[in-house]
Amino acid sequence: MPKVALTTLGCKVNQFETETMEGLFKQKGYEIVPFEEKADFYVINTCSVTSLGDRKSRQIIRRAKRQNEQAIIAVCGCYAQVHPEEIKAIEGVRVVLGTKERSRIVEYVEQAAREDGILDEVGNIMEARDFEDIPLYDMPQRTRAFLKIEDGCQNFCSYCIIPYARGPVKSRHLDKIYAEAKKLVEAGFKEIVLTGIHLGAYGRDLPEDVNLADACREVLKVEGLKRLRLGSLESIELSPELFELIRQDERFCAHLHLPLQAGSDAVLKDMNRHYDTAEFARLIEHVEREVPGVAVSTDIIVGFPGETEEQFQQGLDFVAKMNFSRMHVFPYSRRSGTPAAERKDQIPEPVKKERVHRMQALAASKSEEFHKMFIGKTMRVLFETNTEGITDGLTDNYIRVYTDDEVVCGELYEVRLARLYKDGAFAKVVEKV
Numbered sequence: 001m002p003k004v005a006l007t008t009l010g011c012k013v014n015q016f017e018t019e020t021m022e023g024l025f026k027q028k029g030y031e032i033v034p035f036e037e038k039a040d041f042y043v044i045n046t047c048s049v050t051s052l053g054d055r056k057s058r059q060i061i062r063r064a065k066r067q068n069e070q071a072i073i074a075v076c077g078c079y080a081q082v083h084p085e086e087i088k089a090i091e092g093v094r095v096v097l098g099t100k101e102r103s104r105i106v107e108y109v110e111q112a113a114r115e116d117g118i119l120d121e122v123g124n125i126m127e128a129r130d131f132e133d134i135p136l137y138d139m140p141q142r143t144r145a146f147l148k149i150e151d152g153c154q155n156f157c158s159y160c161i162i163p164y165a166r167g168p169v170k171s172r173h174l175d176k177i178y179a180e181a182k183k184l185v186e187a188g189f190k191e192i193v194l195t196g197i198h199l200g201a202y203g204r205d206l207p208e209d210v211n212l213a214d215a216c217r218e219v220l221k222v223e224g225l226k227r228l229r230l231g232s233l234e235s236i237e238l239s240p241e242l243f244e245l246i247r248q249d250e251r252f253c254a255h256l257h258l259p260l261q262a263g264s265d266a267v268l269k270d271m272n273r274h275y276d277t278a279e280f281a282r283l284i285e286h287v288e289r290e291v292p293g294v295a296v297s298t299d300i301i302v303g304f305p306g307e308t309e310e311q312f313q314q315g316l317d318f319v320a321k322m323n324f325s326r327m328h329v330f331p332y333s334r335r336s337g338t339p340a341a342e343r344k345d346q347i348p349e350p351v352k353k354e355r356v357h358r359m360q361a362l363a364a365s366k367s368e369e370f371h372k373m374f375i376g377k378t379m380r381v382l383f384e385t386n387t388e389g390i391t392d393g394l395t396d397n398y399i400r401v402y403t404d405d406e407v408v409c410g411e412l413y414e415v416r417l418a419r420l421y422k423d424g425a426f427a428k429v430v431e432k433v
């Protein structure tokens, strides 16, 4: 039986896509082995969101080659889509795919094994119009299941390479979403996380008049589902229909990840983001009013070209006024081919680093403030992993909870949050739900 090893860099969409490719190999009788093992075929699903993603992708490709000189190495994903020439120049690479055509991955690696040379199947992603629908064959080895319902983005934020790597918005049909969600719930998953590159744009490309709220309703129709969570969304795309659903259906997790990216209006404008800080604050206020106890997490980029110390300080002041439950802080990463990369006023690395530290310190104190509000409260937790007698999982509003009580991973429990602990809280179990 031929052995194949797959690995993923980057986001949850990539993770989901690797899981679907793994299923395609299993259906053809391949044995899936851990990436660290010697395999006949290696598949590397790359990321290009930062220069670090590119570098790690190259390192992993070289590692696969060291593990088995004779292996067929296939590289796909965002980095391969944007810079296929760089990928092809790495010794050992035999197949290059971009962000489509992954449904034919098995066919391509088998063709590469029969022929000499490099098989380059990276097409023009700007011409891709349909969602590449690969049904799940096998169930993911996780407690929460990701379900990809959309691909692509046409927002063209000035720093972002993703629209060039993923092309225009492509949405999955509602009937397919329902069928996949049902499969996941029947396999025992309690929570489904809907993911996409530009989730809020779901449905814009479909002939029928559907949107993200319709996709959520479709998943919520599945009997036995305990939780539905949304992946990252643009704040300005939150609709009254979505609020209505979150309020009405207690399975809808009170957690929204809404990327702010910058807390200075001038920087937001340069980033080609279509809101200012006042509008963002108004939206968050609305979210907090409509969904009590909601967690709003966010992303921030610091050191965007031309960001002055004063603008960075405005960002700190703005964040200090918000109740973010969690923040992912990134230094700006220059992506060639994007407008921001062409700018002459790049911020020196040491300045970016120092700003990241200051923003991260604020992020840590904001998280702590948020977590403190729930100490003493009873909440539901879906437990995920056990390490040395301590099990951790997430509340519906995304607080990481730890316990030393006996619990089963993959099951929901009612717990009482006792005290702050690590990146969340320590709890005692009240009962199994």
Ligand code: SF4
Residues within 6 Å of the ligand: 153, 154, 155, 156, 157, 160, 161, 162, 163, 197, 198
């Ligand atoms: S919305 Fe902006 S940051 Fe997000 S994927 Fe699209 S272009 Fe990139």
